[in-house]
Amino acid sequence: MTTGHFDKAATDWDKKQRRVQLAAKISTAIARLPLSADMDALEYGCGTGLVGLALAPALGHLTCIDTSQGMLDVLQEKIRDQGISNVRPLRCDLLIDDYSKRHDLIFCAMTLHHIQESDTLLLRFAELLKQGGYLALADLAQEDGSFHDSSVTGVHHHGFDREQLAALLTAAGLIDVKSEIIHIMTKGEEEDRKYPVFLLTGHKA
DSSP states (O other), X not given: OOOHHHHHHGGGGGGOHHHHHHHHHHHHHXXXXXXXXXXXXXXXXXXXXXXXXXXXXXSSEEEEEESOHHHHHHHHHHHHHHTOOSEEEEEOOTTTSOOOOOEEEEEXXXXXXXXXXXXXXXXXXXXXXXXXXXXXXXXXXXXXXXSSOTTOOOOOOSOBOHHHHHHHHHHXXXXXXXXXXXXXXXXXXXXXXXEEEEEEEEEEO
């Protein structure tokens, strides 16, 4: 996964209101899962922590993983400034690096479409879940490729077919797999292009 774009964008990442709004929608939807202070959670592709820090107060511990050091630096600054004690940033690529810790909750927000080997990553998520643990994935529904500007690199999928992702997770041993549209993003001069964002959830049998 290319990190240069995200390293450069990290400082101003939170200044885009649509991005902040989307993160709030995603964190609110994930919070409907039975979160608890006993949970040891993992967020993959955490960015500056817009989703993870919103959920952290409901969790026992949260490991925030990203491949972009620039994003993690911004997150670390937030953790320090806000006196947060249960969140740990970690630079890691689950498809390359040796990571074996298991978690009660794994969530991923608007990251999967940047991962070329997305199916392999989903299998890694399932592998790293504890028995009974929850997985929550938020991303774009299938679109025509117009969502990202041409300047954005590292986009490997133009959204996803929710049924195909659900079938993959079911085959990987997750149960009660379901999805819902949680937000509609708009673009264009007249906001006429609509891009649904879904949340796919399930837990490990």
